[in-house]
Amino acid sequence: MMVFPLTFICIFTLLLSLITKLSMAIDTLSPNETLADNGKLLVSSGEAYELGFFNPPYSNKRYIGIWFKNVPIQTPIWVANKNNPISDSSGLLTITTTGNIIITNQTTTVWSSSNSSPPTPPNNPILQLLDSGNLVVKNGRGDYLWQSFDYPCDTLVPGMKLGRNLRTNQEWFLTSWKTLQDPSSGDYTYKLDRRGLPQIVLYQGSTVNYRGGSWDGVGFGGDPPLPTKAVVDNIFIINAIDVYYTFKNRDDTAISRFVVNQTGSLQLLTWNERLGEWFNLMTMQRDACDVYATCGPYGICRFDVLAACYCPNGFIPRLQQEWDRGDWSGGCVRRTPMNCSAPQGFRKLPGLKLPDSLYFSVNMTKMSLVDCEEACLRNCTCVAFALTSVSGCMVWFGELLDMKEFSEYGQDLYLRMAASDLGSNKKNKRTAMITSIIVISGVLVLSLIGWYFLKKLHLRRARRLDKRNQKVQDNNQRIVEEEDLALLLFDLATVSSATNNFSLTNKIGEGGFGPVYRGELTTGREIAVKRLSKTSRQGFTEFKNEVILISKLQHRNLVRLLGCCIHEEERMLIYEYMPNKSLDTFIFNRTRGISLDWKKRIDIIVGIARGLLYLHRDSRLRVIHRDLKAGNILLDNEMNPKIADFGLARSFGGDQFEENTNKVIGTYGYMSPEYAINGHFSMKSDVFSFGVIVLEIVSGKKNRGFYDPDHDLNLLGHAWKLWNEGNPIKLFDVFMEDPVPTSEVFRCIQVALLCVQQRPEDRPTMSSVLLMLDSENPVLPMPKQPGFYSESQLSSTGKHHCTTNEVTITMLHGR
Structure with missing residues (x-):
């Protein structure tokens, strides 16, 4: 038996006590x-x-x-x-x-x-x-x-309040940070406006920028119920002491928060431990109709149509010429001015975000629709009313602002109008009587012969559905069989189970094809599922194109297609999962970009070049990608680049090097001039896109949307300007970790400028690019002026309208 000295025991006990205290x-x-x-x-x-x-x-x-x-x-x-x-x-x-x-x-x-x-x-x-x-x-x-x-500052966590204490006048509201580096009070505040029914309002300074609408017991303004119902519960308190909004997590282990960012956007975020990042569950401002009063007085905004604003029946644009040009701020006016001594009535406008107004009142007592209507009619200045389960009767006075139409949900607003714009009561009664007679007669007739036609229709539909399903299945099978693809076919149940039934928390991105989900098979293998959206501009042709091309391409710098899922009209592509997502999330994200030192950046550049060389020269097919961009470069767990998204790619024959198209598809900022303007594409089109990506990797800035206070050039123009001034080193990403090999970065900039030259014949091939990148002291030619080195050049072609969104677009050109 071992015996310890008393002194040792005392020292050990003291140390154990200190460690315990420190650990608490x-x-x-x-x-x-x-x-x-x-x-x-x-x-x-x-x-x-x-x-x-x-x-x-x-x-x-x-x-x-x-x-x-x-x-x-x-x-x-x-x-x-x-x-x-x-x-x-x-x-x-x-x-x-x-x-x-x-x-x-x-x-x-x-x-x-x-x-x-x-x-x-x-x-x-x-x-x-x-x-x-x-x-x-x-x-x-x-x-x-x-x-x-x-x-509060810029964040609302469960238990925090957004509102006001009516006794102490204590107000709880959110204020944005000035910048990501500066938490001082920014330009935007989110407050609860408690006039009438409470509503959340975003102010930019003292100007209303966005209004969430009135609380109706479920959400604000008649918005659809939160898609996050499984994550948070909304709580709204209205009593004699407090008026405030708060929320709580459904799952005690969840970590979620509302935050108002530097641009005034209010987002609900939850921490995704598996992905190691904050996941955006909801953004309050979803579309152009959420800009406050975008359609002016009495105008109604509807985002799912080309012309976003319209006037309700009985109203006309106040300024017709400006309205036709898309300036809706003047709003609408009544076709027949209000006259309280003339017959009047109400037109029902269903599914709206109830309007804002400086003048309205609320009667919280229980009232019927008729009582509320009569209350509005008794006041000549009342212009509209609504009845909700929470508020009771609401009546508005003065011009109505900030109305938005929803395809479903929303609330009913009754707009006061002259009877002449509604039609006379007598005419309405006669129409109703005739309609009733027709309906009753129709019911009697249908009761005698309806069963026959319904049965016949049912059989006809069943046959048509069988034929359609068989056609779809035959078409789906032909995709695999005709092309002799060594490709695994996944069934829908397997993919659905792997992605937790395509759960929002499994969604990791979205492109022109549709949403992308992370999944895990029963074997434990992680997959990425690209699901064709019904509203996607890409369709069956692009799906088939990607299946055929990528299944026949094998290279360490190309993303690997594991299989596909084709079930009736559902089409999905199953890829290997890339845990580090796409290149753009690193080089354009300041918090992640700092982790990309120069060695990783040059390895990514060379990896992309090798993947392109394989496509252009070494594969069984000569392939032009046509949509090469930072968002289509995926990174594996070792940060190796893999070219992805071959839905728009084209394969060439052995002796074919270029082609024309009437359908120009790609992404602004990455398309070569000859392709964007004339539909002419070749391997040199991909070379141009590669050059843009290299400049973006070196600088950490996007080509489109690039800003410099000294000029109006994009990133290509900025690099060209620095090159001509003999100072390209200023293009370095300021967040890149030292030390940086200046000569190597200088060489990459020169190679990139050679790739983005205006004329395709001046650009190098990818084999030459790799030789220049891999050589120690190569003698490189001097680059000439790049194509599209300013934003105005792109828009001046007259072929399209520019956008700063980095999304895949499709443009049709007559030839």
Whole structure:
């Protein structure tokens, strides 16, 4: 038996006690304690949140903030000294004996929770970080003297409020950060407007930018119920003390938050632990109709049509010429002016976001539709009314603004109009009588002969459906058999099970083809499922094209197609799963872009070049990709690039090198001039796209949407300008980690400029590109002027209308 000396046992016990104390999460701070900027943190008792000093990405300013403990990407939900940062690590957080929280920088107070001391000092105040993320000051009895939830920043987490305390006039609202690096108060605020029925309003300064609509017991403004019902529950409180919105997670283990970003967009995000990133469940502003009052007074916005705004029946555009040009801000006016002494009635407008107005009233007592209508008729200035289950009777006065039509859901608005615009009551009654007679007669006739025709129709439809299904199955089978494809066919049940029935949380992207989902087979293998959308501009031809081409192409720098799923009209492509997603998520995302050092970037450039060379020269087919862009370069777990999305690719014969098309398909910013303007494409079209990608990788900036205060050029033009000035080194991504081999980056820029030259014959082949990239000291030709080196060049062709969206587009050109 081993015997330890008493001294050793005492030392061991002391060390064990110290380790235990250090391992315990400290969630409180007393007046005799301080929290210094030395890595020390307050951690809530359940280890859900942490509080301490931090600095935003790419900033050396120090702030006191609260963030999620179990989210690897530091995500502050609240910042104390957001408008007064500390420039070094000398900050201290303390709580005084009067319960005041103070942040000091040496001897200077940079932030305080209170500007005055209470008349009676609290008994034993302590500062505590709760498991809800709320930072509170409590007295000895446990009463809250102050709480951070009363002063939200840009984020709403479960338990926080958006609204107002009617007794104290305490208002809870969100304010955007100024920039991603600066948490000081930005331009946008989200507030609860409690006039009449509460509604969420986004202000840009003092100007209304977006209005969520009135609360109807389910959502705001008649919007469809949240697709996130399995994730969060909406809670709205209206009583004599409080009017506010809050929410809670359905699953206690979920981590979710609302955040208003620097552009004023309000998003509901949830942390996806499997993907290691925040997943956007919902964005409040979904389309152009969400811009406040975009259709002017009495105008109604409908996003699913080309002309977004229209006037309700009985109204005409106020300014017809401007309306025809797409300027709807003038709104609509009545065809027949209101006259209270003339007969009047109401036209029902179903499925709307109820309008905004400076003047309206609400009667919360239970009323019938007739009572509400009579209440509006009794007041000559009443222009409309609505009846909802939550509000009772709502009546509007003055011009109606910000109405939006929904394809389903929404609320009914009754618009007051002259009887002449509605049709006379007598005529309506006569029409109703005739309609009733016809309906009754029809029922009697159908009762005698309807069963015969219904049965015959049913049989006819059944035969037609059988023929259609057989045709679809034959067509589907022909895709595989005719092309002799060594391709695995997945059944729909397998794919549905792997993607959790195409769950929103499994969705990892969306392109011109349709949505893409992450899945996991029963074998444990991860897959990516590309599902053809019914509204996709790409269809069966592109699907078949991708199946045929990529199944016959095998290269380490091409994405691997595992199989496809064809079930009736459902068509899906099953790929190997790329955990690092696409290249654009790294080079254009500041938080991820910093992880791409130059070695990784040059390896990606060379990998793309090798994949293209295989397509152009070494594969069984000579293939032109036609939609090469950063978003179509996927990255595996070792950051190896793989070219993807062959739906628009074309294969050539052995002696064929170029072709023309009447249908120009591709992405703005990556298309070569000869292809975008004349529909002429060849291997040199892909070379041009490759050059654009190289410049984007080097600079970390997009070609389209590039901005420089000194000129109006895009990224190609900017690179060309720096080249001519003898200073291409300025193109380097400022977030690239040092050291950077200047000569190697310089060579990549020169190769890229050679690839994007205006004339196709001046551009190198991919074999020459690889030779130039792999050689130590190659003698490279001098590049000539690039094509499309400014945005105006693209739009001046007269062939299309430009957009900054990086999406695949289709343009038709007559020849």
